[in-house]
Amino acid sequence: MTPRTPVEVLDLAAALKKENPARTAAQIQRILADHAGLVADGPDAAAALR
Structure with a gap:
């Protein structure tokens, strides 16, 4: 499974x-x-910070 949010982000x-x-x-x-x-097309920031 490929992550939706780039690692750089x-x-x-x-x-x-x-x-x-x-x-x-x-x-x-x-x-x-x-x-x-x-x-803009990725998950919300809260999810990214978990």
Whole structure:
């Protein structure tokens, strides 16, 4: 089974959370979307951070 979310996106989401643990999944999702719409077709940010 191939993951739907690219590893690069998951790595960026994890780095954003590590950089600021108070950052919410919604905030991370907005940041990822600002980086060329990386999460537009993927799972929500909360799922990516689990």
